Amino acid sequence: MNTVRTYILLSLACLTFISCNKQQKKVLIFSKTAAFRHSSIEKGVRSIKQLVKSKGIKADTTEDAAYFTEDVLKQYRAVIFLNTTGDVLDDTQQADFERYIQAGGGFVGIHSATDTEHDWRWYNKLVGAYFDGHPPIQDATLKIINQEDPCCRHLPEDWLFNDEWYNFKSINPDIEVLVQIDESSYEGGTNGEKHPVVWKHYYDGGRAFYTAIGHKKETFDEPDFLQQVWAGIEFAMGKNKLDYSKASTQRVP
Numbered sequence: 001m002n003t004v005r006t007y008i009l010l011s012l013a014c015l016t017f018i019s020c021n022k023q024q025k026k027v028l029i030f031s032k033t034a035a036f037r038h039s040s041i042e043k044g045v046r047s048i049k050q051l052v053k054s055k056g057i058k059a060d061t062t063e064d065a066a067y068f069t070e071d072v073l074k075q076y077r078a079v080i081f082l083n084t085t086g087d088v089l090d091d092t093q094q095a096d097f098e099r100y101i102q103a104g105g106g107f108v109g110i111h112s113a114t115d116t117e118h119d120w121r122w123y124n125k126l127v128g129a130y131f132d133g134h135p136p137i138q139d140a141t142l143k144i145i146n147q148e149d150p151c152c153r154h155l156p157e158d159w160l161f162n163d164e165w166y167n168f169k170s171i172n173p174d175i176e177v178l179v180q181i182d183e184s185s186y187e188g189g190t191n192g193e194k195h196p197v198v199w200k201h202y203y204d205g206g207r208a209f210y211t212a213i214g215h216k217k218e219t220f221d222e223p224d225f226l227q228q229v230w231a232g233i234e235f236a237m238g239k240n241k242l243d244y245s246k247a248s249t250q251r252v253p
Helices: 002-024 041-053 091-102 111-115 121-127 217-221 223-237
Strands: 026-030 058-062 078-082 106-110 138-144 158-163 176-181 195-203 206-211
Touching (some): 041 058, 041 078, 041 217, 078 223, 091 121, 106 111, 106 121, 106 223, 111 206, 121 206, 206 223
Parallel strands (some): 026 058, 026 078, 078 106, 106 206
Antiparallel strands (some): 138 176, 195 206
């Protein structure tokens, strides 16, 4: 009888542990736009949801900035800004998002995430740079800077890709650049020899990954791109639980 009871208790404990772990493995896909809206957003949402689901992770999706409260954000391992544009969060929401990152949260920015919140200096450093125009969509050669990084090890040293290639300003010097674009391979680049396209870094207690790729609907069918995005999401999620005792930004009353 005692053996049966012990087995039941252990089973319940295991189920509780598994359930808690599953609750932690969630990401939020945020795609609110307050300026230009990319037609690839809906396709991107579907593709990324399917991508993370295949890895055993649940994705919630929203264009409602009301999700950016401490009680809601604390359930996510990473927040993905998918082709967001313009001023998408108010002061209260910005403060709670800063606290989320400071507590150890993760951020993933895709394409026009750098064309978002141009007046929020903290966000500029988090996303890594600001959008500064682009030439027409065209083929270009991407140079893999760190072939050993999980975001790049599946890619050729020279990666030919077709997309809308952003130029950048206000580049955070602390980002770790993973992929650069060869400006001699296309028309319209303005960042010179070391023009970043994909990067990651640790920032203010959290982790951030960004890719400038993601303008076209078809891009979200590209296996190499999606594999890189997954590796970026993994980096952003990290392995640690959120610890809000480390948050330094004050909540807005």
